[in-house]
Amino acid sequence: AQSVAQPEDQVNVAEGNPLTVKCTYSVSGNPYLFWYVQYPNRGLQFLLKYITGDNLVKGSYGFEAEFNKSQTSFHLKKPSALVSDSALYFCAVRDIRDDKIIFGKGTRLHILP
Amino acid sequence: DAGVIQSPRHEVTEMGQEVTLRCKPISGHDYLFWYRQTMMRGLELLIYFNNNVPIDDSGMPEDRFSAKMPNASFSTLKIQPSEPRDSAVYFCASSLDRFRTDTQYFGPGTRLTVL
Numbered sequence: 298a299q300s301v302a303q304p305e306d307q308v309n310v311a312e313g314n315p316l317t318v319k320c321t322y323s324v325s326g327n328p329y330l331f332w333y334v335q336y337p338n339r340g341l342q343f344l345l346k347y348i349t350g351d352n353l354v355k356g357s358y359g360f361e362a363e364f365n366k367s368q369t370s371f372h373l374k375k376p377s378a379l380v381s382d383s384a385l386y387f388c389a390v391r392d393i394r395d396d397k398i399i400f401g402k403g404t405r406l407h408i409l410p
Numbered sequence: 411d412a413g414v415i416q417s418p419r420h421e422v423t424e425m426g427q428e429v430t431l432r433c434k435p436i437s438g439h440d441y442l443f444w445y446r447q448t449m450m451r452g453l454e455l456l457i458y459f460n461n462n463v464p465i466d467d468s469g470m471p472e473d474r475f476s477a478k479m480p481n482a483s484f485s486t487l488k489i490q491p492s493e494p495r496d497s498a499v500y501f502c503a504s505s506l507d508r509f510r511t512d513t514q515y516f517g518p519g520t521r522l523t524v525l
Contacts, residue, residue, distance in 0.1 A: 331513075340414070340501055340516030341453075387453065397466065398443075398514065402452040 299324040301390045303401035310378045311409050318373040318404050320388030329391040330371040331398070332362055336384045344386075347371060358382070378408045414517035416502050422523045428490040431520045434483055435504030443514060444477055444487050445501040453501075459485065492524045 301322045310316045322328055329348055333341040345356025352364045362373045373386060388401040415434040423429055435442045443458040457467040462479045470477070474493070479485040489496055499521050503514040 333514075333516075338518075340503070340518050341514075342516070343513045346513065397455065397458075399455075400453045 299328075299390055299397075299399055301388050301399055301401040303386075303388055303404045305404050306402075307405045307407065309407045309409060312380055313377055316373075316375050316378045316382070316406065316408070318386050318388075318406060320371045320373065320401060321369050322371060322388075322390040323369060324390055328371075329398075330362075330364060331389040331391070332356065332360070332371075332373050333387045333389060333400075334358075334384050335387065335403070341387060344373070380408045380410050382406060383408045414502055414504055414515050416500075416517035416520050418520060419518060420521045420523075422525065423492055424525050425493055426491045427524075428488065429492045429496075429522060429524075431487040431500050431502075431522070433485045433487070433502030433517060435485070435502070436515055437483065438506070439504035439515070440507050441505045441514075442479060442485050443503040443505075444485070445503065446498045447501060447519070448498045456487070489522075492522075494524045497522055497524050 303320055308318055331346045332344040334344050335341045344360050345354050345362055347354045347364045355361045360375050362371055364371050385403045385405050387403045389398050391398045417432045440461055444456040445453050446456055447453045454469055456469045457477045458465055459479045475489055477487045499519045501516050501519045503516045505514045
């Protein structure tokens with residue numbers, strides 16, 4: 298069965314430093330991979346997705362993610378963190394054989410001023 | 411477009427009462443999803459519809475939960491009778507045909523508290 302794992306419940310990063318939020322996946326077919334962000338008292342917002350092509354995907358708010366097929370990973374990155382990046386981040390995977398998108402449990406990102 | 415609209419934003423009810431959550435998807439979106447979010451279980455997919463037809467309801471926790479989509483612009487999630495363990499934030503999301511894009515657009519959620 299397809300699944301996605303976010304190994305860190307929380308990540309703390311100093312403002313201005315690079316950040317990485319980790320995600321690994323497991324699917325039988327070709328994966329569609331996504332990152333979403335949730336700010337307090339809001340619904341999830343789409344950040345970026347990987348369908349095919351270039352392994353480095355650029356998204357909203359300066360975020361990017363790198364697809365690594367051999368490591369089955371899709372880590373979210375940003376070169377310089379902002380305090381406003383503090384939020385809950387969800388990785389998600391979709392197997393093209395069915396229509397379900399499976400979300401990870403989320404990683405809470407704290408950017409320290 | 412106003413985005414996905416959910417009502418009410420907050421609902422407080424007593425155990426045993428019927429609760430109805432409502433969702434209006436983005437116009438033109440063929441897919442509609444209902445999710446539940448709790449601290450313990452994270453974000454769980456309850457059910458999703460394609461062109462108003464329920465496709466997969468395997469995430470619905472039990473028979474007390476039911477969902478309908480009578481037309482392309484409206485869906486409901488009903489809990490009858492409600493229990494304290496149903497307390498959670500319920501999100502509705504919609505997306506275009508999956509062959510064009512898979513991005514889901516989420517509503518602001520309904521925070522349900524069952525006393």
